[in-house]
Each structure stands twice: as structure tokens, then as C-alpha cells.
Amino acid sequence: MDELVQATDFIRFYLVGVDKQTRWQFGRPYCPVRLHTVPEGLQGASFEHDFQQLVGVDGAIYRGTVDKQTTVKLKVWVADPRSSAWARQQHSRWRESLGRGKETVRLYAVSRESGYWWIDLRLDAVAEADYFDQYPGRVGEIGETVTFISDRAYWQHFDETKIFDRESCKTARMVNLGDQPAWLRYAITGTFDSIEIGVEDDLVTLPKPTNTGNGWFIDTDEVWPALMDITGVDVQEQFPKAYWNKPLPPRSIDRRTSTALTINPVNPGPDFQVEVAYTPRTEQAW
Incomplete structure (x- = not known):
């Protein structure tokens, strides 16, 4: 049974906007925003070594490690098959839900084995239109890379x-x-x-x-x-x-x-x- 569950388990992502109400359930049929690739920056909480530099002496004194902030990138398609006007409206809703970095969005990762985990992120940058080598200029679709940065490096779960x-x-x-x-x-x-x-x-x-x-x-x-x-x-x-x-x-x-x-x-x-x-x-x- 465990082998069957493991073979059919998969991870899903969805994002809650800065208003804490707008949800983008990437990949669902009714969601106008879908992921082009798996989000980047999920490889774990990074850190750096902290050394005290000594003037006039070889080497340095090791003081420990410092947890770094996590950078997450989402490559997304925003689309609406009705027309480019409808697609622009969906794109405006998507951008509005991301805020301007003063407030956080919440990115969820959900799997059958591990359940719900999330990380709070601030908008850092949005790249210009990118069609990822797929149908450049296709009416009703636009691709872009959105970069977020976290206050804390770790994902968290319900208490x-x-x-x-x-x-x-x-x-x-x-x-x-x-x-x-x-x-x-x-x-x-x-x-x-x-x-x-x-x-x-x-x-x-x-x-x-x-x-x-x-x-x-x-x-x-x-x-x-x-x-x-x-x-x-x-x-x-x-x-x-x-x-x-x-x-x-x-x-x-x-x-x-x-x-x-x-x-x-x-x-x-x-x-x-x-x-x-x-x-x-x-x-x-x-």
C-alpha cells in the first residue's frame, strides 16, 4: 500500500495573495494562472558562514552560521482563451494580488504524504514578458517570471x-x-x-x-x-x-x-x- 501511495503521490502548489482572499490554484481547470515549471528556490534553507576578520593576522575567527533569506521564482502562464482583453484582465488581477512587496503572499505546497506546508513571501521583481519559447505572441496568453523573497528561510506547518x-x-x-x-x-x-x-x-x-x-x-x-x-x-x-x-x-x-x-x-x-x-x-x- 505504501508503495502505491508513493507512486501516485505528487506535489501541488497554490498561492494566496496579499489580500488573504485571492487564491491561485495553479493547474486547476478554472485557474487562469498556471506554472510553466516547478518553482525555483525550493532546495532548502540556505545559510552562510560568519567569520570575524582579523587585521594583520592570517585567517579569521569562526563565529557560526547565519540563516539567509530564501528566493523563490515562479515561471507562470496567464491565459484566457476568450480573447487578449480577457487575458489582460486576468493578468491585472494576478499582478494586483502580488502586492508591491510591503505585504506578504503565502505559497503553499501540498502533497498526500506531507500535507500542507507554506512560506510567506514578498514580491521582489517581475521580469518582462517571456513566452518560454512557446507560441510567441499568441493571443490570450502571456508568460512571466515572478521573483519573491522571504523574511524567514523555513517552510512551516499548522501548529x-x-x-x-x-x-x-x-x-x-x-x-x-x-x-x-x-x-x-x-x-x-x-x-x-x-x-x-x-x-x-x-x-x-x-x-x-x-x-x-x-x-x-x-x-x-x-x-x-x-x-x-x-x-x-x-x-x-x-x-x-x-x-x-x-x-x-x-x-x-x-x-x-x-x-x-x-x-x-x-x-x-x-x-x-x-x-x-x-x-x-x-x-x-x-
């Missing part, structure tokens, strides 16, 4: 969320759908005396909250971590050592591989609950 109670938290596990490490977000509610929480052995112990909301909200992101009580008050300064160093590891060859989460509450009540969420990220959308 994944799991909820554990005082029983299921003992065997808590989670799957990372992306091929990049995922920093988890926790929303801890209900009654308990204290809680030890983290990914595998990367643990932090938090006491019972003193506020009436009786809970914690945690974002373990390494760039912008957050620790708040459930009412939204920032309490990170009260817990200077409450930082997590281990994200949810990326998927392996087996996309169903899960990772153990450690959620150890002390004296949890029947209303105890932990909601764990993250945003999957990937270099390639399939």
Missing part, C-alpha cells in the same frame, strides 16, 4: 498541540513533524504543588503559582524565551535559572518517531492539565 492530564502525562510523548528542532510551548493549568517539566532529561522545576489563575505559560524558544503566570504576568526575573536547552528533535527517516516528554507534577488535582504546542518547520515542503 501541533497535545493535551495531557494527570494520568497521561506519565507517558507523554510527541512527534516533531518538521525536519528542524522545535521549541515547545507549555500551558500548565489546574491544581498542583510543583512540577518538573521538559524534553527528556532537560528539566526545570517550578513551584505552585501564587496567583489565583494557578498555572504557568512557558515558551522555551532559545531566541526569545518566556515564563509567565497563566494571567499573562511576566515572572522570568523571579526564576533566573528557568531556561530550557533541549528542543524537540527533528523527525528521522520514520516520520512517526516520537520523543519522550517529562511532565512530573506533585499532588496534581483532577483538573490538572498541560497543553504542549509547537510550530513545525522544514527546509523542504515534502
